Amino acid sequence: MRLNRLLPLAAVLVLAASASPAVEIGAPAPDFRLTALDGKPISLADAAKTHKAVVVMFIATKCPYSNAYNDRMKSLAAAYESKGVLFVGINSNDTEPEQEAREHARAHGHTFPIAKDPSNKVADLYDAKHTPEVFVVSPDGKLRYHGRIDDNSEDATRVSSPDLKNALDAVVAGKAVPVAETKAFGCSIKRV
């Protein structure tokens, strides 16, 4: 029993200490358990099994790049909810307390689950560098997409490559993601 409890912890420690800088596309997405701001538990493994896709989205309250996407996060989460996709917001910034994250979610109408990531453990597991940064996990628990939400953080009306949307459409349809890795500017995650 005791050993059973320790094994997942050991696995987490190994992953955190691993030399591999980032989770590779097609590899198992690291599991995590967090408590959402509403007090409900979030388990990636459980969520992946019960959804067509899970979007693990590193967000912030003060970052202008993350904030530029507030409306897009809200509308994407709502649009894909009916397709069986779960959006999970993770705030790993040590500088942004739980209450601030809660107020930010309320102010922007974010109804998808959001959790604080104490000691940025989940950000470390994913080697998430900045906000916003998204990871898409398929029902088999594998990472299918990593990167930006789209190619125009400044102007939502001038997006020419909706990368997250494209990735979700592919995963939901059981197809290969056309562009599985993208990059964009963002605010460094304020780690402990």
Next chain:
Amino acid sequence: MLDQARLTKSGRRRLRSAGRLAAAFLLVQLGAPPGAPAAAPSRVAGDLDAAGLTNLVAARAREGKEGKVVLVNFWATWCVPCREEFPDLIRLEKELGPRGLVILGISTDFSSQAAAVEAFLAATKPRFPNYRRKAGSDEQTFIDAVDRSWGGELPFSVLYGRSGEKAKVLSGKHTYEEYRREILEVLKSSKR
């Protein structure tokens, strides 16, 4: 330079009204309409896309008999750690410029933040030139052209040796001592 703190109240009043008169005189001389503020010259050296930046670094590294070590620092006005480390870069350029260091600042602010960029440069008064990432150019192409390992997080700095070769990549905020150590190492080790 006059020390305003030492002036009497009436003295300060006289100085202010003299200043207003001088400003009004200048506007008339410049032919500006009365009441219109004189447009201050931009403190931004120019706009750069990925190719423009590559060419600029190569040109600056070639300067002088021994070549220069070039530190390119990517920042944004909204990026708190960028603002925090900026005075250290100003200090380092003053200190190590005579030993062959060139610093180039690149603002990645949204084009709508042009006024904030000007205000930041006016307040900090760096001696080194600062450019803006060209609006409309693709973020990912720019990020990848600078360094494949860069995920887009800010601040981000790249040190180039005297032949224009990439010597070091510094992700996130660094202290004065850390920057100084890295720069000195490249100043000593790199040869034209």
